[in-house]
Amino acid sequence: MIEVIHFTKRYGEFVAVDDLSFAIGKGEIFGFIGPNGAGKSTTIRFLATLLRPTSGEGRIAGHSVTADPMAVRRVIGFMPDDFGVYDGMKVWEFLDFFAVAYEIPRSARKKIIGEVLELLDLSHKRDDYVNGLSKGMKQRLCLAKTLVHDPPVLILDEPASGLDPRARLEMKALLNELRRMGKTILISSHILSELADFCTSIGIIERGKLLAAGSIQTIQQQIRSHRVIKVELADDATDRAAGMLRDDPSIRMVESFDHTVTAEFEGQDADMARILGRLVSSGIAVQSFAEEPLSLEEVFMMITKGIVS
Numbered sequence: 001m002i003e004v005i006h007f008t009k010r011y012g013e014f015v016a017v018d019d020l021s022f023a024i025g026k027g028e029i030f031g032f033i034g035p036n037g038a039g040k041s042t043t044i045r046f047l048a049t050l051l052r053p054t055s056g057e058g059r060i061a062g063h064s065v066t067a068d069p070m071a072v073r074r075v076i077g078f079m080p081d082d083f084g085v086y087d088g089m090k091v092w093e094f095l096d097f098f099a100v101a102y103e104i105p106r107s108a109r110k111k112i113i114g115e116v117l118e119l120l121d122l123s124h125k126r127d128d129y130v131n132g133l134s135k136g137m138k139q140r141l142c143l144a145k146t147l148v149h150d151p152p153v154l155i156l157d158e159p160a161s162g163l164d165p166r167a168r169l170e171m172k173a174l175l176n177e178l179r180r181m182g183k184t185i186l187i188s189s190h191i192l193s194e195l196a197d198f199c200t201s202i203g204i205i206e207r208g209k210l211l212a213a214g215s216i217q218t219i220q221q222q223i224r225s226h227r228v229i230k231v232e233l234a235d236d237a238t239d240r241a242a243g244m245l246r247d248d249p250s251i252r253m254v255e256s257f258d259h260t261v262t263a264e265f266e267g268q269d270a271d272m273a274r275i276l277g278r279l280v281s282s283g284i285a286v287q288s289f290a291e292e293p294l295s296l297e298e299v300f301m302m303i304t305k306g307i308v309s
């Protein structure tokens with residue numbers, strides 16, 4: 001649904017984004033992660049048809065960002081990182097303004113605005129002035145205005161920035177709901193934990209270059225030499241289990257504590273199965289045996305430090 005193809009943006013001599021390529025499939029939530037100044041907004045503004053590339057191309061639902069920007073605008077809902085609100089406008093008028101801009105007929109507008117307000121839990125604020133809304137509600141309203149023309153693709157630039165923890169959770173729940181509705185979503189953030197538990201894939205950008213992209217699982221699998229196995233035991237055989245793990249050629253380092261043994265693992269999936277088989281067949285009561293997933297933070301730190309690519 002979203003393709004970025006060798007996108008480069010220069011400001012004079014400065015290269016803000018350098019030959020960026022990635023693709024996002026239908027129904028995915030893609031987390032676009034990078035520190036301040038990495039080039040996220042530049043890429044997003046390019047996809048939203050608001051910025052011309054120095055070179056490269058983008059496609060959304062098959063439409064060219066450079067050759068057919070009007071078609072692209074019809075299929076995307078874009079939430080910028082700083083959105084202006086208009087003085088003296090009520091919540092429903094704000095949405096109506098965008099509905100008119102998207103050429104939604106007058107007869108359909110009232111119903112659509114009602115539905116969008118309901119979805120975003122803003123129905124009770126329908127007649128309030130936009131200026132008087134809390135930050136969290138303004139963000140929700142901004143998300144609401146990206147939905148009035150029911151676009152299949154949402155491009156959201158840091159939608160949770162500046163929100164308190166409760167409003168962040170609400171924003172997350174909303175994004176999950178939108179995904180269930182079949183939307184394809186690109187969402188940027190410099191806060192990794194914000195995206196970790198609901199993105200289906202991520203792209204990590206730093207100083208204009210894409211360091212890694214793909215499903216979180218794929219990226220984690222690239223970090224083969226840093227896998228960790230955690231074994232929990234139902235009996236007192238911690239030392240015996242730790243000893244067996246230590247003797248295995250695919251294990252590097254073992255730590256044990258209470259009824260838990262953790263081990264750094266360098267083997268293949270089949271080696272994991274073999275180790276589990278040995279523990280069980282030697283009579284050790286294994287309560288659980290699993291690979292410890294790396295957090296997105298850990299993955300990000302390793303990628304940006306150049307440990308993996």
Ligand SMILES: Nc1ncnc2c1ncn2[C@@H]1O[C@H](COP(=O)(O)OP(=O)(O)OP(=O)(O)O)[C@@H](O)[C@H]1O
Binds near residue numbers: 011036037041042043
């Ligand atoms: N109009 C411009 N003229 C010159 N440099 C620019 C312009 N717009 C952006 N830049 C630079 O390009 C780089 C990428 O900026 P961009 O806003 O895309 O980063 P970002 O990843 O979105 O950061 P943030 O998280 O702070 O929004 C930055 O170094 C920025 O200073």
